[in-house]
Amino acid sequence: MAKLVECIPNFSVSRERDEPVFRALVDTANSVPGCTLFDVQTDGSHNRCVFTMIGSPEAIEEVAFRLTRQAAETIDMTKHEGQHPRMGATDVIPFVPQKDVTLEECVEMSRRVARRIWEELQIPSFLYEESATRPERRNLAACRKGQFEGMPAKLLEPDWAPDFGERRIHPTAGIVAIGARMPLIAFNINLSTSDLEIAKAIAKAIRGSSGGFKYCKAIGIMLEDRQVAQVSMNMVNYEDTPLYFAYEMIKTLAERYGTSVVGSEIVGLTPAAALIDCADFYLRLENFDKKTQVTEYGLLNTSWE
Amino acid sequence: MAKLVECIPNFSVSRERDEPVFRALVDTANSVPGCTLFDVQTDGSHNRCVFTMIGSPEAIEEVAFRLTRQAAETIDMTKHEGQHPRMGATDVIPFVPQKDVTLEECVEMSRRVARRIWEELQIPSFLYEESATRPERRNLAACRKGQFEGMPAKLLEPDWAPDFGERRIHPTAGIVAIGARMPLIAFNINLSTSDLEIAKAIAKAIRGSSGGFKYCKAIGIMLEDRQVAQVSMNMVNYEDTPLYFAYEMIKTLAERYGTSVVGSEIVGLTPAAALIDCADFYLRLENFDKKTQVTEYGLLNTSWE
Numbered sequence: 001m002a003k004l005v006e007c008i009p010n011f012s013v014s015r016e017r018d019e020p021v022f023r024a025l026v027d028t029a030n031s032v033p034g035c036t037l038f039d040v041q042t043d044g045s046h047n048r049c050v051f052t053m054i055g056s057p058e059a060i061e062e063v064a065f066r067l068t069r070q071a072a073e074t075i076d077m078t079k080h081e082g083q084h085p086r087m088g089a090t091d092v093i094p095f096v097p098q099k100d101v102t103l104e105e106c107v108e109m110s111r112r113v114a115r116r117i118w119e120e121l122q123i124p125s126f127l128y129e130e131s132a133t134r135p136e137r138r139n140l141a142a143c144r145k146g147q148f149e150g151m152p153a154k155l156l157e158p159d160w161a162p163d164f165g166e167r168r169i170h171p172t173a174g175i176v177a178i179g180a181r182m183p184l185i186a187f188n189i190n191l192s193t194s195d196l197e198i199a200k201a202i203a204k205a206i207r208g209s210s211g212g213f214k215y216c217k218a219i220g221i222m223l224e225d226r227q228v229a230q231v232s233m234n235m236v237n238y239e240d241t242p243l244y245f246a247y248e249m250i251k252t253l254a255e256r257y258g259t260s261v262v263g264s265e266i267v268g269l270t271p272a273a274a275l276i277d278c279a280d281f282y283l284r285l286e287n288f289d290k291k292t293q294v295t296e297y298g299l300l301n302t303s304w305e
Numbered sequence: 306m307a308k309l310v311e312c313i314p315n316f317s318v319s320r321e322r323d324e325p326v327f328r329a330l331v332d333t334a335n336s337v338p339g340c341t342l343f344d345v346q347t348d349g350s351h352n353r354c355v356f357t358m359i360g361s362p363e364a365i366e367e368v369a370f371r372l373t374r375q376a377a378e379t380i381d382m383t384k385h386e387g388q389h390p391r392m393g394a395t396d397v398i399p400f401v402p403q404k405d406v407t408l409e410e411c412v413e414m415s416r417r418v419a420r421r422i423w424e425e426l427q428i429p430s431f432l433y434e435e436s437a438t439r440p441e442r443r444n445l446a447a448c449r450k451g452q453f454e455g456m457p458a459k460l461l462e463p464d465w466a467p468d469f470g471e472r473r474i475h476p477t478a479g480i481v482a483i484g485a486r487m488p489l490i491a492f493n494i495n496l497s498t499s500d501l502e503i504a505k506a507i508a509k510a511i512r513g514s515s516g517g518f519k520y521c522k523a524i525g526i527m528l529e530d531r532q533v534a535q536v537s538m539n540m541v542n543y544e545d546t547p548l549y550f551a552y553e554m555i556k557t558l559a560e561r562y563g564t565s566v567v568g569s570e571i572v573g574l575t576p577a578a579a580l581i582d583c584a585d586f587y588l589r590l591e592n593f594d595k596k597t598q599v600t601e602y603g604l605l606n607t608s609w610e
Contacts, residue, residue, distance in 0.1 A: 038603050054604065247587075263589045266593055268598065269598055269599070270599060270600065272601045275581045275584035276577060278588060279548075279584050280580070283548060283569050284566065286569065287570065288570070295574050299404070
């Protein structure tokens with residue numbers, strides 16, 4: 001095994017609302033040798049699905065293009081309804097370095113795929129996150145603001161020409177955000193309170209946008225069934241803002257509000273390193289080199305005949 | 306990739322004292338396709354070296370035999386000197402399950418290799434750890450007691466017939482211990498004291514043999530250069546006696562003696578799972594399934610063309 005890239009495209013369709021279209025996308029995801037579909041999440045109320053694929057850079061580029069073409073042929077955004085914000089049949093395509101690949105290489109991949117999607121499918125795109133061509137496009141939410149319905153007008157604004165393609169959406173497939181980013185970890189911490197305001201106050205305190213940890217995005221939400229207030233986070237760079245930063249700071253802030261942490265959860269995938277770094281911190285390891293001392297890294301770097 | 310087994314044979318030679326013999330063993334370790342030499346440790350004062358290899362069960366069985374033959378042809382135990390207890394040119398051969406292999410399969414491997422080593426090389430063996438045929442042979446130290454020089458007499462004792470081979474050592478290669486075991490983690494905890502007696506008292510309290518954790522072996526030692534007392538442990542089953550059990554209990558015991566934990570270290574390799582389980586504990590993760598949520602496990606279970 002050599003270079004590995006992860007791709008997590010989001011499509012504006014769900015198994016719950018249109019099983020044949022969903023199935024065809026799954027088949028397309030499995031159509032490229034050298035690429036593996038790890039995980040599929042589908043949500044009927046969002047009317048959206050998310051695929052997690054890992055493979056060689058070449059295979060990932062090819063499958064990202066084929067999936068965008070497949071989605072464009074089968075999803076009509078003029079008829080799409082769902083709770084989640086969206087602007088295209090293929091809504092967003094992130095590329096994430098997994099092994100022996102740099103973030104810069106993933107940026108190059110995103111640009112090649114964006115160019116091909118415009119040239120062969122006439123679907124325009126915004127480059128976001130590390131691929132962004134200007135600061136305000138790094139944020140996906142800023143790119144998507146206005147959603148599918150507002151995009152024809154938005155693309156005519158001086159600052160919102162697509163990075164690839166002309167100033168008009170594809171009539172049924174809309175526009176897509178494409179970019180490279182570090183692995184993101186969905187990390188949530190549950191409090192021993194049903195007071196949503198406390199979770200919101202803690203989320204505001206720890207997120208980078210309001211003065212907290214640079215690579216932590218956070219909101220306060222309510223787990224209605226358990227009557228538990230939760231700080232729901234995206235850790236967008238676990239190397240520079242480790243999970244234990246968030247855990248320890250939330251523990252301290254919870255105490256300040258007279259409550260405490262009852263548990264946490266990781267939604268979806270995490271790199272082993274994010275958790276190994278926590279063990280390193282809590283066990284006070286000295287001179288531990290995970291790349292040479294953790295067996296699995298050796299296994300991943302070794303090829304057997 | 307399918308089944309993977311780790312093998313960590315110990316030989317009674319060191320690069321420091323006999324480089325040509327040492328080099329020939331390294332070459333032999335690299336002579337079997339499907340098997341990778343991960344790590345080599347050599348110690349001149351012990352006059353001993355330890356190889357860490359991982360590969361398919363078939364490749365590992367073959368390389369274990371070839372190494373034993375190579376060591377028998379080049380190491381003369383009648384002339385061996387070193388600080389570490391030893392009884393054979395190849396002193397001990399542990400087989401450790403790494404991936405999609407059971408401990409029972411490793412026991413079967415150990416028995417096949419022991420049989421072949423007797424039949425083709427006339428070197429007898431004791432089966433130890435999980436492969437042991439009677440309880441007192443599980444412990445390697447018990448098997449090795451008397452060392453090379455004492456083995457001819459020991460093998461004539463009623464209870465100490467070899468598991469494979471006759472009641473006589475190989476004249477120059479001695480006898481070898483062969484067995485299957487779980488991955489072992491060398492985990493040491495440093496105290497903020499230079500009082501060796503405290504480290505010894507804590508080691509005694511936490512080791513399984515004297516009432517502590519079942520799968521923890523521990524001694525107290527002194528790091529002379531740092532003037533730091535250390536609890537030095539072998540964690541022989543990190544699933545049932547996790548690293549954080551040892552860490553937390555030693556933290557508590559250190560406090561009881563008026564001192565504290567300043568750091569810890571892992572010597573050599575550790576499975577990622579041993580550290581991920583610590584993160585799970587300290588972050589209070591709810592419903593975390595490392596086998597499906599840690600990316601690297603997915604990578605290891607996926608084969609790319």
